[in-house]
Amino acid sequence: MKEERMKSKTVETLAREIYGEKATSFLERLSKTIEPYLKSLATKDDITAEGFGEEDVLVITYGDSLIAPGTFPLEVLNDFTQAWLREIATYLHILPFFPYTSDDGFSISEYKTVNPSLGTWKEIGELSKGIRLAFDLVLNHSSKSHPWFTSFLKQIPPFDGYYHTREETYDASLVVRPRTHPLLTPFVREDDEVVHVWTTFSADQVDLDFSNPLVLLEFIEILFFYHAKGVSMIRLDAIAYLWKEDGTSCIHLEKTHLVVKLLRALIDSYNLDLYLLSETNVPHKDNISYFGNGRDEAHMVYNFTLPPLVLHSCVFGSAETLKRWAASLPREQKGTYFLNFLASHDGIGITPGYDWIPEADIATLEQTIIDRGGLISYKTVGDGKIAYEYNINYFSAVADPDLDESLRIECFLTAQAVMLELAGVPGIYIHSLLGSENWKEGPKRDGHNRAINREKLLVDEVVRNLSNEESRRGAIHQRFTRMIRARKKCRCFHPEAAQEVVESPKEIFALLRSTEGCEVLCLNNMSPHDVKTPVSVASAHDLITGRIVTADRGMVVLKPYETLWLQVMEDL
Numbered sequence: 267m268k269e270e271r272m273k274s275k276t277v278e279t280l281a282r283e284i285y286g287e288k289a290t291s292f293l294e295r296l297s298k299t300i301e302p303y304l305k306s307l308a309t310k311d312d313i314t315a316e317g318f319g320e321e322d323v324l325v326i327t328y329g330d331s332l333i334a335p336g337t338f339p340l341e342v343l344n345d346f347t348q349a350w351l352r353e354i355a356t357y358l359h360i361l362p363f364f365p366y367t368s369d370d371g372f373s374i375s376e377y378k379t380v381n382p383s384l385g386t387w388k389e390i391g392e393l394s395k396g397i398r399l400a401f402d403l404v405l406n407h408s409s410k411s412h413p414w415f416t417s418f419l420k421q422i423p424p425f426d427g428y429y430h431t432r433e434e435t436y437d438a439s440l441v442v443r444p445r446t447h448p449l450l451t452p453f454v455r456e457d458d459e460v461v462h463v464w465t466t467f468s469a470d471q472v473d474l475d476f477s478n479p480l481v482l483l484e485f486i487e488i489l490f491f492y493h494a495k496g497v498s499m500i501r502l503d504a505i506a507y508l509w510k511e512d513g514t515s516c517i518h519l520e521k522t523h524l525v526v527k528l529l530r531a532l533i534d535s536y537n538l539d540l541y542l543l544s545e546t547n548v549p550h551k552d553n554i555s556y557f558g559n560g561r562d563e564a565h566m567v568y569n570f571t572l573p574p575l576v577l578h579s580c581v582f583g584s585a586e587t588l589k590r591w592a593a594s595l596p597r598e599q600k601g602t603y604f605l606n607f608l609a610s611h612d613g614i615g616i617t618p619g620y621d622w623i624p625e626a627d628i629a630t631l632e633q634t635i636i637d638r639g640g641l642i643s644y645k646t647v648g649d650g651k652i653a654y655e656y657n658i659n660y661f662s663a664v665a666d667p668d669l670d671e672s673l674r675i676e677c678f679l680t681a682q683a684v685m686l687e688l689a690g691v692p693g694i695y696i697h698s699l700l701g702s703e704n705w706k707e708g709p710k711r712d713g714h715n716r717a718i719n720r721e722k723l724l725v726d727e728v729v730r731n732l733s734n735e736e737s738r739r740g741a742i743h744q745r746f747t748r749m750i751r752a753r754k755k756c757r758c759f760h761p762e763a764a765q766e767v768v769e770s771p772k773e774i775f776a777l778l779r780s781t782e783g784c785e786v787l788c789l790n791n792m793s794p795h796d797v798k799t800p801v802s803v804a805s806a807h808d809l810i811t812g813r814i815v816t817a818d819r820g821m822v823v824l825k826p827y828e829t830l831w832l833q834v835m836e837d838l
Contacts, residue, residue, distance in 0.1 A: 276535070280527050280531055284482075291479070292483065295480075306494055307494075307538060317601060320758075320759040322692075322761075323693075324355065325355040325357070325693075325694050325699065326361065326696060327343065327695075328360070328363075328371070329381070330343075331696050332696075333725060338385035340363070340385030340386075340390065341385060341389055350732065352397070354746075356397065357397065357498065359693070360390075360400070360401065362374060362404060363381055363384050364381055365381050368471070370611070370720060373407070375411045376412070387495060391496060394497075400497065400500070401492050401497045401499075404503045405474065405508065406503065406507050406508055407465075407467060407471040408471070408474060410472050414484075420456045427480070428478060429472055430474070431461050431462060432462055434460075434462050440515055441516045442515045443466075444547075446644055447469065449464065449466070476508055482525065486532065497540065498540060500542055502526065502543065503545050505544050506548060507522075523555070523563065526542070526558070526564060527563055530558075541566060542565050543605060547615040547654075550571050553567055553568070553618065560600070561599075568605050569688070570618040571591060572607065572684075572688070573609070573614045574614055574623065574631075576608055577663055577681075578627065580663075580677055581664070584792065585775035585790070587624070592775075597764075600762060606691065608695075611719065613643065613655040613656050613716060613719065614658065616654060628653075635658055638658065638662050639658065639706060640663060641657040641709060642656060657709075657716055659702055659703050661674075661698065661701065661742075662704045669794060676825075676828065677794070677827040679746065679829065680829050682694075683749060684775055689763065691761060699743060700732070705719065752809040752831060756809060757784055758785065758833075763780060764780045768787065770800070771799055774792070774824065776790075776799065786831055787830075787832040787834075788829070788831050789801075789830045790829045791824035793826065799822060799823075801817050801821070801822050805817065807833045808830050
């Protein structure tokens, strides 16, 4: 009881830090908001374990990444998950599956309804029976077609205070911008007054005003609603931009962190079987700030620096930059986790890589992306612009098209191996698991760069390819699955197991994962030629292939783009 009182006090304290005198009314409304969901709450007491282990893998997909004529895409996804993902994934992140008007789902026009073109809540419920689900909480903005915004334009209370507005002459020079379009978008109210609304991401995505307590209450209610529908993880989309204050950068503000803390405090107060994942594509130190003190903000953050550094290693055939960064990573606090990923529904965010990749290499990387069929997206910085994202399928990005197909596959799989090895939970985008390449028609058809990696695939054709080991899709899926199986069986890959970057030739990324009574040396050749590297064992068992690897005078040779996970059998 004492613990529960302390937790409740945390919610109250945070509410007062955020809203001051408005907190009393907020807390009264909060109790009424949550009350309808209390009887059906799934808590951590209802499950066998807390946290994440070596067996956990998250697969990321749109609700309609796989389609079949005449069938709801969510039904297709459920069937595919049962047949092809159950052995691989413990979590399935279904990207926004609600009615929307743009941005492939991230401009939401209704938060509690399943997009009827995808299915219904019934299909979501069926999916949740076979795998744990992750949903997006898109809380920075809504679609301009959302009823809240149409009511805002009509000046209908309380919605007249739901969105950020500023004067047309507002000085936005200090505001960190993730895009190049104007920050303010004019809209005409019902009385013909022109109002300028804050639009961080597009003119169709209007920013909500969280200084109004009613807005936060709306999203708390949505969070509890999603939890009642079977979600186990909530991704806080674009959370870094949530709070706005004049005269600041309007990114990573203190009250943004306080809002995350309040959501976490609610989860802890009710002991919910629910984890928070923050989405902040920013430099590493800002990214990990969303861990808070390790117990009071997000349970998990994306490891945004990993994708550009692995790309850099593959393009230059050198792991030196990747090793420097990996050696700098602090040991995660118990209860906090990196989501290690390479590909996503977005592109490869280059911004976190700027702190690590040599400046002289950036131009080469950009030209490589263009040469391999990709596109570059830019953001405003001061009076100019800078690349913030490479829009390209990850296979197309890392696998040199001049190489033989077999070596391209090896290169891609070695990149994925690095992601699987590092401390944290692997997050695998569906198109990586299926061995997709650039969807060249996507940007032309949909009018935006990110479509290049968002192709919708006919499931029957995919399954035929997966069943054929000679096809690219079949080879990648089979080999990827083999690595995941090996990872799941070895406790050295537990997120809390120790990790150490081991000295090795520049082409080799060598990582030692260890826990009590167990060590695995992970060796990854990031180059297209044979490389000899020192090892401290006479013989070892390769967890991926099952073969015995024997050292020759303390050295082993890795073939081009070869990965070995060596469990010690005999020390030198």
